[in-house]
């Protein structure tokens with residue numbers, strides 16, 4: 001397994017993984033390729049993919065935000081590779097790299113109904129900060145998580 005920086009030529013595969021996830025979740029707003037391209041253009045040093053035998057099976061997009069803060073925008077592990085510890089390895093490795101780059105905090109948000117994601121964040125050292133009322137759309141709240149990297 002290898003974690004490496006996302007490249008522009010990987011976006012096609014990222015869109016396939018998002019499309020697969022879209023079948024499970026009704027609140028994804030990431031189906032536009034332009035949105036992924038925009039994150040990569042803004043933050044080329046903080047967007048990552050996980051590969052197994054050179055095949056991309058997941059990714060973590062992080063924005064280089066203000067004042068040493070990183071903002072984790074989207075992470076997806078392809079369905080057949082989940083619950084094998086890969087998401088945990090990815091989030092911890094990316095956090096380690098972000099710390100090395102000088103970031104002090106990572107922010108993330110997830111749906112209040114996404115139990116897998118909530119548990120995954122908590123298990124990875126993130127703490128719940130607040131409920132983001134109507135974050136995704138009316139009645140679909142988010143949860144804000146923060147991890148201090150020091």
Ligand SMILES: CC(C)(COP(=O)(O)OP(=O)(O)OC[C@H]1O[C@@H](n2cnc3c(N)ncnc32)[C@H](O)[C@@H]1OP(=O)(O)O)[C@@H](O)C(=O)NCCC(=O)NCCS
Pocket residue numbers: 021073074075076077078081082083084085086087088089109110114115116117119120121123
């Ligand atoms: C959230 C996600 C990235 C986790 O990746 P993963 O590789 O499956 O995670 P891991 O195998 O490392 O699991 C770590 C912990 O997360 C929690 N978890 C993961 N899947 C879970 C599930 N289906 N139900 C409940 N808890 C779950 C558990 O606490 C798990 O630890 P455990 O296996 O010791 O019980 C993955 O489920 C995913 O891609 N989901 C779809 C996209 C998404 O929701 N992204 C997050 C919002 S940005």
